[in-house]
Amino acid sequence: MDSFSLGPLLPDVEIxxxxxxxxxxxxxxxxxxSEGNLCIALVKAEMIVDTFQLLVAASxxxxxxxxxxxxxxxxxxxxxxxxxxxxxxxxxFKLFGVNDTAENIIVVCRKNDSSSVRSEVxxxxxxxxxxxKICDKELVKKLYKITESExxxxxxxxxxxSQMIAKEVx
Amino acid sequence: MEFYCQNSKIISQGAEAxxxxxxxxxxxxxxxxxxxxxxxxxxxxxKLTKKRLIQEIRALQRCRKVGIxxxxxxxxxxxxxxxxxxxxxxLTVRDLVSNEKKLNPQEGYANLYPVIKSIxxxxxxxxxxxxxxxxxxxxxxxxxxxxxxxxxxxxFMIDFGLSxxxxxxxxxxxxxxxxxxxxxxxxxxSEQLFNVLLQAYKDNSKNPSPVINKLDEVRxxxxxxxxxx
Ligand SMILES: Nc1ncnc2c1ncn2[C@@H]1O[C@H](COP(=O)(O)OP(=O)(O)OP(=O)(O)O)[C@@H](O)[C@H]1O
Ligand SMILES: [Mg+2]
Numbered sequence: 001m002d003s004f005s006l007g008p009l010l011p012d013v014e015i016x017x018x019x020x021x022x023x024x025x026x027x028x029x030x031x032x033x034s035e036g037n038l039c040i041a042l043v044k045a046e047m048i049v050d051t052f053q054l055l056v057a058a059s060x061x062x063x064x065x066x067x068x069x070x071x072x073x074x075x076x077x078x079x080x081x082x083x084x085x086x087x088x089x090x091x092x093f094k095l096f097g098v099n100d101t102a103e104n105i106i107v108v109c110r111k112n113d114s115s116s117v118r119s120e121v122x123x124x125x126x127x128x129x130x131x132x133k134i135c136d137k138e139l140v141k142k143l144y145k146i147t148e149s150e151x152x153x154x155x156x157x158x159x160x161x162s163q164m165i166a167k168e169v170x
Numbered sequence: 171m172e173f174y175c176q177n178s179k180i181i182s183q184g185a186e187a188x189x190x191x192x193x194x195x196x197x198x199x200x201x202x203x204x205x206x207x208x209x210x211x212x213x214x215x216x217k218l219t220k221k222r223l224i225q226e227i228r229a230l231q232r233c234r235k236v237g238i239x240x241x242x243x244x245x246x247x248x249x250x251x252x253x254x255x256x257x258x259x260x261l262t263v264r265d266l267v268s269n270e271k272k273l274n275p276q277e278g279y280a281n282l283y284p285v286i287k288s289i290x291x292x293x294x295x296x297x298x299x300x301x302x303x304x305x306x307x308x309x310x311x312x313x314x315x316x317x318x319x320x321x322x323x324x325x326f327m328i329d330f331g332l333s334x335x336x337x338x339x340x341x342x343x344x345x346x347x348x349x350x351x352x353x354x355x356x357x358x359x360s361e362q363l364f365n366v367l368l369q370a371y372k373d374n375s376k377n378p379s380p381v382i383n384k385l386d387e388v389r390x391x392x393x394x395x396x397x398x399x
Contacts, residue, residue: 008177008192009245055195056244067249149237153324158242158256159234165243166231169224 001118002051002128003111006059013062016114017054018107019045019130023123027100032120033076040117041076043083045104046136047096047143050157051128056164057082058108079108085144085163087170095143104134186222186331191257194244198257203250204331219251222331226253229301229330236299238292239314239326258326260314263289267308267357279363284322285313286363290370292325293349297342298376304332306349308356343384346371347392350385 001018005011032038041058048054061078064070072078072089084092098105109117118125137156140146144163151159178192178201190201204219206212223246230240245254261269263285270282279286289311296303303310310329316322334341346368353364372378 004195006195008194052195052197059195059245063245063247069249147235147237150235153237153239154234154242162231162234162243165246166227168246168248169227 001107001109001114001125003114004051004055004058006055006062009059010062010066014111015058015062016107016109016111016117017051017128018114018118018121018125019104019128019134020107020121020123021045021104021126021130021134023103023105023121025122026098026102026105029120030098030100038117038120039074039076039109039113041079041106041108042098043080043096043106043108044098044102045106045131045134047083047140048106048131049135049137049140049160050131052157053083053160053164054079054106054108056161060165076108082164085167087167186219192254194254197244198259199244200241200255200257202253202255205251220248223248223251223253225333226330229303229333230255232299232301232335233296233327233330236295236301238295239324240330241326241328255328258312258314258328260312260323260326262309263311263313263325264308264356266313267360267363271357271359279360282363283366285325286367287370288322289325290367290372291374292327293346293367294371294374294376294378296327297345297381300335300337302334302336302341302345303327303330304334304345304348305329306345307352339380339384340388342381343388346381346385347388350389351392 001016003014003016006013006015026042029038029042033040033042043054057079060082061075064078065075070078072081080096081089081092083096086092107117107121140156140160144160146156146159146163178190180188180190182189186207187202187204192199192201204223206215206219210218227243227246230243233240241258242256243253244256246252266285267279267282270279274281310327312326312328314324314326350364353360372382375381
């Protein structure tokens, strides 16, 4: 997994992000998460254009945790909520969560937890640069309502993160 | 506030906002903090400050969706009124025009016609989408030159805190009038340059006449006002 610092918003928070393929135990991982035994966000890899999209969602989530403004139960469910262009909480899990049989997933956790998290996931850890191939860009554009004029002047990831943040003032 | 701006450099202190340069997740960013104005009633002040922040975000998005370059939005704190935007590497159109005057005083800005035309076109697209900027000045446009020498580069529109949504020719005309006043006062002798911009606006707008008529009207009013003193 790769680690990232969330400064200057959160100079003390470091997170780890891993992209996996051929994952075989999503059902099991999801159970552990809901029992509170695994502090991670599990994200559907097809919905992610670039690592930066996750960093924007995670920065906002950890920031709102500090500010006591979380809208969902944990900072990790909040990452899924922040990824979503919609303000409906139930929708974000459908759109960005993983189903029991998912094979391409992204794991986000605190850096300190990363080695124990790695031993939990049954699958191949691959380079985050593979997102470019795995991402379903047409679906992403549709979901975030990104126009062709918009992508003609701005990289897709910038369009996506702007829309993620703009939902706060919808 | 301090922790947003660790290692950040203040680059502009306007009437309503402080603007810093910083870094966010390895990307260069602009941190724009709107502060409260002590002379306003606190309740009114808070509402106004928040309204400007919201208007700014909405207009940045609406413009990009119709193909106008605007900085991407990376983070917002609606409690502290702080916005993190993509840092655009370039120079304000204000500096572009001033530099040109210094560099080629004889040429009468002719070198800038292509860039200025693209600004006229952008304003036409913006108004066709019923977006009123509200504070059009040459400082609120950033010119980013192109890596390819045959292209003119991009104009990014910024500073949308006073923006609004309107289909009224009057509002569009006033928008242009504000720009004209700002343009001619910051760049003396730029009448011809501004006319090139207006011509490009007319050439690209779906329905320029009512807007230009309003612009003429507002100019007349402005003139009368200065005559009365
Ligand atoms: N995204 C950006 N990328 C690069 N430079 C920027 C960006 N946003 C703002 N700036 C710089 O900071 C200056 C002030 O920004 P902006 O106009 O948004 O703030 P303001 O305080 O509302 O302005 P004013 O000085 O009109 O009151 C701009 O003129 C520009 O030079
Ligand atoms: Mg400004």
